């Protein structure tokens with residue numbers, strides 16, 4: 001009898017091991033998939049996104065543990081970790097204890113300000129909860145592929161921080177006003193909202209306008225409205241929001257831009273082999289006839305935080321005008337999408 005129990009226990013332990021192994025393999029596949037997406041975006045959408053000098057570690061949180069892709073030495077000195085996966089591009093470690101107790105992650109973290117020994121001082125880390133944990137908090141996230149678009153958005157913020165001139169500017173000039181303050185101004189001042197919504201509509205109209213003279217007049221009207229609104233903010237709210245607005249439009253607009261680029265990838269690619277064994281992967285099929293018009297949250301100021309939408313639309317307008325901006329942003333301070341659009345008007 002004892003022998004049978006032992007055999008049963010051994011079989012049970014073997015099954016558990018197999019199950020854990022399978023679960024871990026899904027985690028490695030998802031992380032590899034995210035790195036593949038970065039490579040794709042580097043080739044098709046934003047050159048340098050996947051360059052080594054702009055790469056940052058990714059921490060993947062499960063309910064009970066954390067896995068870290070390509071950690072820094074400072075991280076490994078802070079958190080005892082074991083190497084659990086390796087290929088030519090990625091080394092994944094598992095930390096002995098979870099990196100923190102927070103139940104939800106989908107952000108790039110970085111410690112700024114006075115010098116500190118924090119592992120992420122001036123060194124961004126992409127933090128994401130697993131698909132399963134994200135789905136619990138945001139039930140509308142229904143698949144691994146949808147989860148991956150969120151991860152890439154946040155990853156792009158890390159890419160922005162990896163540009164030293166931009167990080168210096170952001171730390172010295174921008175951290176005084178959180179982006180939510182701009183959102184609050186939008187929500188609590190009808191005149192501000194009315195102007196922003198109109199500004200955004202002018203950018204959208206300019207994207208779709210075929211006649212170049214009409215388009216130029218829309219862009220001029222856009223700048224007139226902006227200047228008047230910012231003047232009113234300075235007079236009535238006693239604050240100059242220009243540099244914050246330009247910066248948040250640029251960082252959120254471009255992160256949304258790369259996120260949106262994935263919809264095109266998914267609409268043209270066969271289902272990814274890496275995700276075949278992932279029970280949360282649905283299919284790229286539903287992206288086949290993707291139509292941005294239906295995704296109001298991407299481009300309408302009323303359906304999102306306004307600077308995400310206007311920034312995203314300004315990037316698309318610059319594409320339409322064939323104005324190069326990707327190599328200029330984050331390289332030297334303080335360049336913004338708006339500055340580049342304005343500059344292009346002077347040159348006309």
Ligand SMILES: [Zn+2]
Pocket residue numbers: 153154157251252255
């Ligand atoms: Zn963002």
